[in-house]
Amino acid sequence: MIVFRYLSRELLITLSAVSAVLLVIIMSGRFIKYLAQAAQGLLDPGVLFLIMGFRLPGFLQLILPLGLFLGILLAYGRLYLDSEMTVLSATGMSQSRLMAYTLAPTALVALLVAWLSMGLAPQGVAEVARILNEQDALTEFDTLVPGRFQTMKNGTRVTYTRELSEDRGELAGIFISEKRMSRQGDKERGITVLVAESGRQEIQPDGSRYLILENGYRYDGNPGQADYRAIQYDTYGVLLPKPEVSAEISEREAIPTRELFGSDKQRYQAELQWRLSIPLLAFVVALMAVPLSKVNPRQGRFLKLLPAILLYMAYLSLLIAARGALDKGKIPMQLGLWWVHGLFLAIGLLLLYWEPLRLKLAARRTVREVAHG
Missing domain, CATH: 2.40.128 (Lipocalin)
Known part of the structure; x- marks a missing residue:
């Protein structure tokens, strides 16, 4: 239990720090865009912070899985670099057990992301659309x-x-x-x-x-x-012409999740699968991050960081591409986005069990060689 609390604390602290940095970067870019519209007279400066507040859940639902992924890589990478994981391994800490310990904070993040993607984010988008419509009614x-x-x-x-x-x-x-x-x-x-x-x-x-x-x-x-x-x-x-406010918000993003469950429209079902995919994304990236965080102290903690980020980008990009194809009816609704999660789940399992499996096969081969020698 002490080890579990220690690992969870290290992971959550790193996750919070990384997510905060990513949130500041993303919100700063979006705020500058809205600020430029306010400077041109397209938006009332008084609603800028209100808009950013309502867009916050939408930003967080995508930032938190990435923050979890990077948090595992950085937190566990430091433990490997400081040989703390070596000590834990000597006391019986296996990759499977480490993964089990990681699932608790991962479930916490996934629940938070589910609340954001299926509850707060659509409400926030609806409020932003309402504000921008009011601004569009101005002259x-x-x-x-x-x-x-x-x-x-x-x-x-x-x-x-x-x-x-x-x-x-x-x-x-x-x-x-x-x-x-x-x-x-x-x-x-x-x-x-x-x-x-x-x-x-x-x-x-x-x-x-x-x-x-x-x-x-x-x-x-x-x-x-x-x-x-x-x-x-x-x-x-x-x-007096009406200002042309750039909303960049689709109508379906503001639809409550309960209405999506009862709809048979292709685009609405694609939106529902996307909202369900984001919490699932947290579990899959955690499964991939745990084995990728294992580094040799001589190699440094950032050796696997770039390949890991590229793997995450491939996962998210493929999800977005599959969502677009699902919108256009190019992918069957039954297949949906689930095949993307299945693919990267298999990659995560392969990364998690590849090293123990390789060592087991090597040990058997050595035993056979000794027996025949």
């Missing part, structure tokens, strides 16, 4: 930031306001530049520039919103050519 007027040039409509429109009232009802010092495109949208036909002293928002009965500009000028022409036309106006209306 350019709602996302304006005083003193900042903001790009809209795929870069064809730039808007600037010097001042903006607290209730976002009045603007002052307005500048709008928009490229005029052909009907096909593939050729630029010129540029229109609007400047105004003040402006306000006006909502039409059909729900469309206009920015009503007052006391300004409109300039139409082509850059580099002396054919500009200037028009002075007292009042001018500009239709």
Whole structure:
């Protein structure tokens, strides 16, 4: 029991450290992307941390199995390097017994991943979709930031306001530049520039919103050519486009797991098998990591780290590829993703029992040679 607690503590501490580092790296990259959208006026800066919080379960469900895999490699690799595993082996610690001890923290991680993949992650995706839909319902007027040039409509429109009232009802010092495109949208036909002293928002009965500009000028022409036309106006209306928020969220990811069980749709069944596969992934990678963590102290603890990571990447990549094929109906639903788990389960068992089997066969061969000698 003391050895079990010691091994579990070492494994869980390393798992937590590795998972924390991976989580920071992944969330930082995603946060920068959302931050760029907020800087362009596509997202309200106030919802950034809320979105990241709801995306956290989705990140963790994939990070934890990888953290478990690397945690076993690093924690047990250190024990081999410090000859602690040699001492444990001398007292009767076999690879099978070590694997049995590893299954307890692995089951804990698998249960946590199952809770995330089948419960929290779909709820989080649904909340993120709701927030992004609310952001998509905003207009350019709602996302304006005083003193900042903001790009809209795929870069064809730039808007600037010097001042903006607290209730976002009045603007002052307005500048709008928009490229005029052909009907096909593939050729630029010129540029229109609007400047105004003040402006306000006006909502039409059909729900469309206009920015009503007052006391300004409109300039139409082509850059580099002396054919500009200037028009002075007292009042001018500009239709406010809706921001195009990049969600990168599929509808089925937000469906509760209980609804997937009762569906006969191919894509929904593929999503269900994916959610069930992630907890199973934790057990299979643990089975592969235990024998791969065994290193010679002279070789260093990182000798098998790169091949092990490549093996994990092959496992996850094959799962993702099989999921895509299952979506398109190229793989029978009965076969699903289970053949991928079966393949790498066989690889894990081969890695786990290869060394004892090789030693047993060598011992028998030696006995036969001595008997015949």
